[in-house]
Amino acid sequence: MLLTCRCHSEFQQFLRKRLPSLALLEPIRLLSFSSQLAKVWLLNLDPAIPLLLPRYSASGRPAVFDPIDLLRSLVLMTSLKVPGISQWVAMLKHDKVLAILSGFEPHKTPGVGTFYDFFHRCWLEDRTKIRNRRRKLRPPLVRPKDRMKSGQKLTPKHPGVVGRMVKRALQGRSFSLRPERLIQLIFARSCVNRSIALGLIPDPLALMVAGDGSPLRTGSSPAGVKVCHCREQGTFLCSCPRRYSDPDAS
Numbered sequence: 567m568l569l570t571c572r573c574h575s576e577f578q579q580f581l582r583k584r585l586p587s588l589a590l591l592e593p594i595r596l597l598s599f600s601s602q603l604a605k606v607w608l609l610n611l612d613p614a615i616p617l618l619l620p621r622y623s624a625s626g627r628p629a630v631f632d633p634i635d636l637l638r639s640l641v642l643m644t645s646l647k648v649p650g651i652s653q654w655v656a657m658l659k660h661d662k663v664l665a666i667l668s669g670f671e672p673h674k675t676p677g678v679g680t681f682y683d684f685f686h687r688c689w690l691e692d693r694t695k696i697r698n699r700r701r702k703l704r705p706p707l708v709r710p711k712d713r714m715k716s717g718q719k720l721t722p723k724h725p726g727v728v729g730r731m732v733k734r735a736l737q738g739r740s741f742s743l744r745p746e747r748l749i750q751l752i753f754a755r756s757c758v759n760r761s762i763a764l765g766l767i768p769d770p771l772a773l774m775v776a777g778d779g780s781p782l783r784t785g786s787s788p789a790g791v792k793v794c795h796c797r798e799q800g801t802f803l804c805s806c807p808r809r810y811s812d813p814d815a816s
């Protein structure tokens with residue numbers, strides 16, 4: 567259950583209260599995070615509140631952590647280029663500065679499960695659908711024979727996919743069921759609209775947007791998990807279908 571979230575001015579009030587003592591205790595460390603401090607001070611996530619509230623049930627045990635603080639903490643994690651949640655959770659636990667900049671009380675910071683629960687709430691896809699996709703067996707990954715040289719790009723797995731999507735969009739087909747729509751809406755309302763209001767995007771109707779892709783690291787094994795019985799029969803190299811814990815990673 568979630569009744570309400572802390573608004574941005576209340577978060578700024580929290581920082582005003584906490585930062586002076588932190589500046590006395592760890593002045594140099596705090597100074598080293600000045601760009602992150604500016605970021606969280608300016609990043610007003612109030613537009614995300616009405617978007618996140620419906621993702622929590624109206625009854626039951628109250629949520630321990632404010633989702634806006636979790637979101638801000640993830641922005642901070644990305645800004646500091648921390649590659650994974652487990653590492654970030656450990657850093658928050660031991661670092662007062664990072665906890666406070668996220669909006670948490672020091673020594674009362676979220677665990678790994680809390681962040682993953684937040685991800686599930688933000689990813690608008692049916693849980694059974696995800697589970698079934700994970701259970702589905704797929705052929706083993708064929709590794710390329712030649713190692714890639716540094717700077718060399720991966721060959722496109724789905725050539726022409728962008729063209730096909732543009733065609734569909736021009737035909738008026740909406741992409742309204744995409745699971746990432748809530749995250750995109752939060753970004754649009756909190757960052758893009760704010761940038762327009764500040765005049766950083768002078769003519770939003772003539773805006774051109776370019777996209778690019780980049781490989782992301784995933785925790786799951788690219789080789790998949792064997793579910794066949796070949797190994798028991800002495801065959802270690804087989805090409806039976808396998809299970810992949812992160813089917814979205816390819």
Ligand SMILES: [Zn+2]
Binds near residue numbers: 794797806
């Ligand atoms: Zn096999």
